[in-house]
Amino acid sequence: MLTNEDIQKLIEVFVTKDDLKQAIENLSTKEDVNNLYGAVDSYAKRADSYFQEMVMLTHKVDRNEKWIQQLADKLNVKLEY
Secondary structure, eight states, rough: OOOOOOOOHHHSSSSOOOHHHHHHHTTTHHHHHHHHHHHHHHHHHHHHHHHHHHHHHHHHHHHHHHHHHHHHHHHHHOOOO
């Protein structure tokens, strides 16, 4: 036979309805997840655009450095880096 002490121990171990309600309230919704996906997708697009711009800028700088070196060679100017 269960004593009051045994019942109290069981109550402490098992989840109550209130515990379940509180846990359910704290769960993420589909809308939360979709908002997160949208934010990540937006960031990824901006990052991709940034990286493409950096590649284009790198090519432009390389091209300018090549032209400067060619000019320096024609003018017999030694460039120091």
